[in-house]
Amino acid sequence: MIRSFVLGxxxxxTLLASACDQCGCGPLLGIQPFDRSNNFGLQxxxxxxxxxxxxxxPVSLAKHxxxxxxxxxxxxxxxxxxxYAALDVRGQYxxxxxxxLFASIPLVNNYSSADHVTQAxxxxxxxxxxxxxxxxxxxxxxxxxxxxxxxxxxxxGLKLPLGQHHAEQFGEELPPDLQPGxxxxxxxxxxxxxxxxxxxxxxxxxxGRYNGTLSSGFRFGHSGSIQSEIFRxxxxxxxxxxxxxxxxxxYAAKDQLDNTVQEGTGxxxxxxxxxxxxxxxxxxxxxxxxHAMAQDLGDSMIPNRERFIVGISYNINKN
Numbered sequence: 001m002i003r004s005f006v007l008g009x010x011x012x013x014t015l016l017a018s019a020c021d022q023c024g025c026g027p028l029l030g031i032q033p034f035d036r037s038n039n040f041g042l043q044x045x046x047x048x049x050x051x052x053x054x055x056x057x058p059v060s061l062a063k064h065x066x067x068x069x070x071x072x073x074x075x076x077x078x079x080x081x082x083x084y085a086a087l088d089v090r091g092q093y094x095x096x097x098x099x100x101l102f103a104s105i106p107l108v109n110n111y112s113s114a115d116h117v118t119q120a121x122x123x124x125x126x127x128x129x130x131x132x133x134x135x136x137x138x139x140x141x142x143x144x145x146x147x148x149x150x151x152x153x154x155x156x157g158l159k160l161p162l163g164q165h166h167a168e169q170f171g172e173e174l175p176p177d178l179q180p181g182x183x184x185x186x187x188x189x190x191x192x193x194x195x196x197x198x199x200x201x202x203x204x205x206x207x208g209r210y211n212g213t214l215s216s217g218f219r220f221g222h223s224g225s226i227q228s229e230i231f232r233x234x235x236x237x238x239x240x241x242x243x244x245x246x247x248x249x250x251y252a253a254k255d256q257l258d259n260t261v262q263e264g265t266g267x268x269x270x271x272x273x274x275x276x277x278x279x280x281x282x283x284x285x286x287x288x289x290x291h292a293m294a295q296d297l298g299d300s301m302i303p304n305r306e307r308f309i310v311g312i313s314y315n316i317n318k319n
Contacts, residue, residue: 041313184212
């Protein structure tokens, strides 16, 4: 069982991009306990952003509203807080030994406040994602599986513009960052590598997103991310436990409006990563915490603080 778990492990792919979970990267597939396991589950993710801004005039922040705060003294500092939460319904289905399909539908809650005054608090369906993933190399299929094993997986797909993207609150349309959906067809690409030797392993996942343009002429900056984990497998009776530690980095190009670069947007963030996965029979549970260690963002972007991920899954069969 341990060998099947090890060789079937799929990389922890990356989520989300630079400023907020709306303009982010891709699905978190998670390491699976069985090779080529069809599964479905739920995943809750939360991103917390907070920053203090002092303006040269009335309080304002280019990408985020300041209703109710205009006219304050130029020396005033405004604290902006944003929370991006999503509950993903997701599933993975294998068409053969090498090809699998992944789909997810998010239910999102986007929240924004300035000095504890709520600017947005919306609940709605976000944009679904569809991806195909192909195992291009796997020493699982060789005769010798006693040494170090390697696995390389490539993927591609689309984000579908089915989420609400003209939502209004307090009599005004929300900015693109806070909309439940983006309103664009976006291309998704992934590349993943897994190495396993004994009870230890290393995974590296890269994800890229090519964003489309809204009819208004606005486009989120194209984004990419990379995550690397060192993990160890521990078996305790019928329970399999996999703790991990590593890092996660994101990058987003500057947004554009009518092909004009929007200054103050885009940037990069480096997170630390600590995770834990637990399996019992066909049931799985995972949790991860990521802390922003360093970031270089546009001056209108609210700094990242923390990310949290919790998920449950059920394996339908073991191939």
